[in-house]
Amino acid sequence: MLEERDKKVLCAIVQSYINRPDPVGSGFITKSYSFSLSPATIRNIMADLVEMGFLRQPHTSAGRVPTDKGYRLYVDSLCSGESEPDNRKFVHDLAGELESIKNDIDLLFEETTKRLSSFSHYLSAVLSPNAGVATFNKIKLLKHSGNQIVTLLFTDEGLVKNRTIDLGSEISQRDLNRIALYLNSEFYGFNLDEIRLRIMREMAEEKIVCDRLISRALRICKEAVAFPYDNIFISGFSEVLRLPEFSDVERIKDISRAIEDKHLIVKLLDSLLESGNTSVQVLIGSENSVSEMKQFSMVAAIYKKGDKPVGSVGIIGPTRMDYSKAICMVDLTALFLSRMLSER
Amino acid sequence: MLEERDKKVLCAIVQSYINRPDPVGSGFITKSYSFSLSPATIRNIMADLVEMGFLRQPHTSAGRVPTDKGYRLYVDSLCSGESEPDNRKFVHDLAGELESIKNDIDLLFEETTKRLSSFSHYLSAVLSPNAGVATFNKIKLLKHSGNQIVTLLFTDEGLVKNRTIDLGSEISQRDLNRIALYLNSEFYGFNLDEIRLRIMREMAEEKIVCDRLISRALRICKEAVAFPYDNIFISGFSEVLRLPEFSDVERIKDISRAIEDKHLIVKLLDSLLESGNTSVQVLIGSENSVSEMKQFSMVAAIYKKGDKPVGSVGIIGPTRMDYSKAICMVDLTALFLSRMLSER
DNA sequence: AATTAGCACTCTCAATGGTCGAGTGCTAAT
DNA sequence: ATTAGCACTCGACCATTGAGAGTGCTAATT
Numbered sequence: 001m002l003e004e005r006d007k008k009v010l011c012a013i014v015q016s017y018i019n020r021p022d023p024v025g026s027g028f029i030t031k032s033y034s035f036s037l038s039p040a041t042i043r044n045i046m047a048d049l050v051e052m053g054f055l056r057q058p059h060t061s062a063g064r065v066p067t068d069k070g071y072r073l074y075v076d077s078l079c080s081g082e083s084e085p086d087n088r089k090f091v092h093d094l095a096g097e098l099e100s101i102k103n104d105i106d107l108l109f110e111e112t113t114k115r116l117s118s119f120s121h122y123l124s125a126v127l128s129p130n131a132g133v134a135t136f137n138k139i140k141l142l143k144h145s146g147n148q149i150v151t152l153l154f155t156d157e158g159l160v161k162n163r164t165i166d167l168g169s170e171i172s173q174r175d176l177n178r179i180a181l182y183l184n185s186e187f188y189g190f191n192l193d194e195i196r197l198r199i200m201r202e203m204a205e206e207k208i209v210c211d212r213l214i215s216r217a218l219r220i221c222k223e224a225v226a227f228p229y230d231n232i233f234i235s236g237f238s239e240v241l242r243l244p245e246f247s248d249v250e251r252i253k254d255i256s257r258a259i260e261d262k263h264l265i266v267k268l269l270d271s272l273l274e275s276g277n278t279s280v281q282v283l284i285g286s287e288n289s290v291s292e293m294k295q296f297s298m299v300a301a302i303y304k305k306g307d308k309p310v311g312s313v314g315i316i317g318p319t320r321m322d323y324s325k326a327i328c329m330v331d332l333t334a335l336f337l338s339r340m341l342s343e344r
Numbered sequence: 345m346l347e348e349r350d351k352k353v354l355c356a357i358v359q360s361y362i363n364r365p366d367p368v369g370s371g372f373i374t375k376s377y378s379f380s381l382s383p384a385t386i387r388n389i390m391a392d393l394v395e396m397g398f399l400r401q402p403h404t405s406a407g408r409v410p411t412d413k414g415y416r417l418y419v420d421s422l423c424s425g426e427s428e429p430d431n432r433k434f435v436h437d438l439a440g441e442l443e444s445i446k447n448d449i450d451l452l453f454e455e456t457t458k459r460l461s462s463f464s465h466y467l468s469a470v471l472s473p474n475a476g477v478a479t480f481n482k483i484k485l486l487k488h489s490g491n492q493i494v495t496l497l498f499t500d501e502g503l504v505k506n507r508t509i510d511l512g513s514e515i516s517q518r519d520l521n522r523i524a525l526y527l528n529s530e531f532y533g534f535n536l537d538e539i540r541l542r543i544m545r546e547m548a549e550e551k552i553v554c555d556r557l558i559s560r561a562l563r564i565c566k567e568a569v570a571f572p573y574d575n576i577f578i579s580g581f582s583e584v585l586r587l588p589e590f591s592d593v594e595r596i597k598d599i600s601r602a603i604e605d606k607h608l609i610v611k612l613l614d615s616l617l618e619s620g621n622t623s624v625q626v627l628i629g630s631e632n633s634v635s636e637m638k639q640f641s642m643v644a645a646i647y648k649k650g651d652k653p654v655g656s657v658g659i660i661g662p663t664r665m666d667y668s669k670a671i672c673m674v675d676l677t678a679l680f681l682s683r684m685l686s687e688r
Numbered sequence: 689a690a691t692t693a694g695c696a697c698t699c700t701c702a703a704t705g706g707t708c709g710a711g712t713g714c715t716a717a718t
Numbered sequence: 719a720t721t722a723g724c725a726c727t728c729g730a731c732c733a734t735t736g737a738g739a740g741t742g743c744t745a746a747t748t
Contacts, residue, residue, distance in 0.1 A: 025739070025741085026741080037691080038692050038693080039740090040693070040742095041690085043742075046741095047741095059700075060698050061697080061698050061700085061739075061740045061741040062699075062700075062740070063740070063741090103492060103510045104507055142484060150504055152494070152496065152506060158508075160494055160508055162505075162506045163447075164447040165447060166447045238601050241597050241600060246593075247593055249590075252596055256581055256585060256600070367711090369711050370711075371711075381721090382721050383721090384720075384721050384722070387711085387712070390712095402729095403728060404713090404726095404727055404728060405710075405711045405712040405713085406711070406728075406729075407710085407711070407712090689748100690747105690748085691748075692745100692747070692748090693745090693747085694745085695743090695744090696743090697740105697741080697742085697743100699741095700738090701736105701738090701739105702735100703735085703736090704733105704735075705733090706731105706733090707730105707731085707733105708729105708730085708731085709729100710729095710730105711728095712726080712727075713724105713725095715723090715725105716722090716723085717722075718719105718721070
């Protein structure tokens, strides 16, 4: 059906197109790649590839452009990149420069995202552990001023989140300590979503709460485990704006909506996390479930704390992206994050 | 020099142009606004206004377009907008919906920014109190795990920031308490920049530190007062993309760079804060000191905690923006934030 | 049977030129 | 000081054209 030779031609076209976004003609292929074939033969092959859906021509008698299906074949036949020295250097630098902030996990994610985008020249995103995976480790409660208290929630992943809560009435530090003790024994090891669910249920059941302290405890904990903050870091918008595909205003609007909504990208990275697949995943154009992103590709992987997948990291770019490089960098970054999280 | 009548014509042109971005012709003015003058007279006036630099014509025999100087005159002659019912509603909603999160100051800023942009249809930004103005209130130190401790810094403005620090060696909670006590007595009421400076100095002076506890205290405090987080909230990129001026790709790139750099916008809002000017300020196009922003206008105001200016809020849009509305909304938002911060 | 040279054909792109209309500037009349 | 009248300017729009790149087909070659 699809011979080795055909595949080679396809890959040549994809590579050339990734290099510069002009439709690729039969002549160019014979010149630039050493097939010992004439343009006419290449043309025949190309015609077959079009028919099979791997290529398309923008119009009669322009060259060919890869389709999503074409990119897919290309990516699948990629002998999963031996990380080039360039990329090795990237991780090395990453490790060196970020060693000092590995305690501040949010900052670590942010910086990693920035470096990943500036090095890959694509949009990059890191999904930090969210309520769905984050695991309650301990909580501390501190009296602040008046009726206000501060909750300090620690998760197993190393996240530390503080929130200020107005209780509406005075409470002693002693009572707070008792509440914290209760919560710590009650919720240790559960993930935050479970906790939230459980609190909801208990609050609903015992409408007339017997124990005032417990009711307060639940209320406090409910607030404390709410993650109101963005748990995604995105960077590199100005990088992708440089790409020629973004001379089209509509494209720009698409991607900026995705960035401002964040939601969309979270959704993508999240679904990846749920799939549990450990290796680098590639979503090409229309393979993407989010309609706003059907023009783009995403290369992503999950990172772990110990053996538990806790977040994901990805690169987003046009379907015409340097998959080989992207896959390699995402892989390395995920490994880096896993290492950072695990060795603490 | 500049007669009342000329001013009226200028304002009419500005208004019309703000309404839709087409060069305004003499005929349109006479039709839409009730000057009892013929197009020819209007033309004469317009020619004068061009000569004085308030208008320009894109080319011979197109209509006129306001220059920055023209907008300036327009803004200055604006009888500072009696807040329309529309805007009143905005603040009312704002107050109602955000009442519940006034304890979580970061969230408050973020939500305020979002609402401001979605209501004004321009880009909005809120600069939250930064190290330069934030005042040390108290610090709490908690043992975390191993050599790690968590610092919890409270500022007078209501910010609560936590950081995780790896001390490199074990420390007891008791020592941490002593350190916190020391820092609290030492730095209470100082602003964070001062503290940072002082610590730097002291660390440099006593290279051979006599007191091990104090040296540790300083080190901890130095980390704790570092504000690594963005202290600016920006929202509404997709709003401004809707504007016709952003069908030009270059413009989009400009504004996105400004947004991704944040820095630029921080700089603008910061300079405003330093000027100390209390009322709403308008920077039109080239009046703007940041070159990347010379195509845009900013309407901004500071907000206070009590009597002390602590941050600023602004709207950024094309020079062709609805200044009247923007001024009003920024004013109201600043008042709102001041109220929220002060009544705690 | 697969490959290739040859060639007519198709389609885009950029340049050209012509028309239309909005809006101007000037001049002379009011 | 204002205005009517009018020639003029310039961009927007459109159709035409020619060049060039690349094709698909056919017939010749290996």
